Amino acid sequence: MPNRFCAICGKVISDADPHFGMCYDCYLKEKPLFDLPKRFSLNICIDCGSYSKKEVWIEPRDNELFPTINEAIHRFLLKNYLKKSNIEFSITFDEKSYIFSSKDLLNNLDIVVNGKMKENTNLKYQETINVNLNYLLCKNCSNIRGGTYYISIIQLRVKDETQFDLIDKALNEINKYVEKLFEKDQKHYISKIEDQKFGVDLYLSSNELMNYIIKLLRVKYYFLIKRTKKLIGRDIQKGKNLYRLKTLIKFLPIQKNDIVIIENEDFLIEKITKNKVFLRNRKNSKLIKNYSYFFNEKILKKKI
Template sequence: MRFCYRCGISEEEGGPLINGLCQVCFRKENPILLLPGEINTELCQNCGSYKKRGVWIDPQNYELDALIFEVAENALLEAIEDSLDKVREFDVVDWEELEEVEEIPVGKAFVAFRVLDYHIEHFPAIIVYEIRVKARIHELQVEPHDETVTTTVYIRQTVCPRCQKFLAGYYEAILQVRVEDREFTKEEREEITKLVQEKVDEIMQRDRMGFIQDTIEKEEGIDFYMGSTSAARKLANAIREKYGGVISEAYELVGLDRQTSKEVYRTSVTIRLPKFRKGDVVEDRHGRVYRVESVDGKGMRLKNLETWESDHFDWKTVKREKIDLAEHEERKALLMGQTPTEAQFMDMETYETFEVRKPKEKLEDGEVYKIVKVKGRLYIKEKEGGE
């Protein structure tokens, strides 16, 4: 007959013995949930991020109460995971669900936790948790481990490294938005700024340093001071995709890193928007006249003002065909009448009447059209106020 060496119970009564211990003493000698009574964690008071396994991440919740519980639960689960080193895996289940758990394979634990008490009106926020674990760690175990402990999580405020840099005015790159050979209009500036802001929100989900430190409006364009070079590049690409243009980069030595004594460069990413805009009148090397219908990353859609046929020209073709702004005069005129090939107009200012060769499309009598004159020849550009 064998006996438990700790409590003296016989194997018949308290067995089977595991390493000389009865079932109860084996569980007592080998507790599996060794949580500290106090767990400390912190969140960034500026952006709400917190550390998950040592890496700063953005929170799921931005509402403060929910955020505090999110941060506390993360710290609690990390502590539970660290303490459960006698099992290979564990599942987190609801408190009520754990009550029902009976069949537990060796090497597995089921964990549940609930809030006993909390004070989150000010920092440090305090949440008291009760944690219960059921587990089996030895194949001779009849009853599983069933342990309940309480711990208190303290959540303090700090400023994450990213926000420290942001608040100190740090930037790594400048995104410069410029235009080619023309004025940068207010509408365009607003559109680009909006696009940049939307894209930054997207980038920040992956690149925490992708923030805009500062935006500076200049006569020649807009400068965005960016926390990361890759974010500046992504933004330049997003702008090019939508509006076309050419991207270039320049580097400036700004000093030495005091810790690594490596040279530190600052990158300027410049996107130069194309010279052409929707509504421009352009001309190719053969003297064909077009109206620019749209501009994008690949090229532009041009409407031949003689035939009113429209086609997409990629940037290579635009260059090869020497398409450029056409010097022209523009006036508004009322359509008085038309034949299959001619349209009669009356100038809205001078009341002078004149004829213009018209495209096959039917025009609308009594409507006002914009008429352009290029190299002495008249073209119907578009209906006033229309596309």
């Protein structure tokens, strides 16, 4: 039989290669067996070992860390592929990537997901996922530990679902920060994270923690902030009222270099400061708006 060649790279194709005029390498580049996110964030309860992606905590079958990660990856990332059951998966942990916290908790690692087609095991594919582990307290354990369930609340909100990534990113940073703080002082922790339609509510163990988190967010993000307090009782010993503090954080729905349409005119977002947004149109005239403008008015963002 005369040699056949890969249409893409020119390599000689063997009989074992798929019959698409391509070698396996090129075939898989065209059409990977699966597609997984590059990064994945998992919450682990520091007391009981339950895990969660968002607010629902799941008790793992095996209470060791690695089987728990394995179970979580299968449940959260591979579920749709497993339903079709045409790919066989295996997960390996890249020991060299392990990053530990000062308390010897594994914080971050790379896992390699290997998959092969069940009916044609020559078709193999692998992807590496960077897994971030956040150690928190699950609902139960925080109840058990705290006694006081929560003291303050931070509400993180975006304007619409196109900004959900922002919530994920901010939440990740908050988790990392709070975990570090918790290692130093166990008074500060997030006792509950509750999903809301356009964001999340964080139930916090202390008022200081609320302020620390606001400070943390101010470094990187632009938002409107609204603080409220609600009388929840009276501390008789100290002779003063007790309040529950709540902070609403509304992330600005635009960022620098976005182009927005205001009254049929294109404006470039030139600069964002602590409370103002500077825009410029094509005729080079300038416009300065408050943050609240972008929440109250219907602003169209141009996709670039």
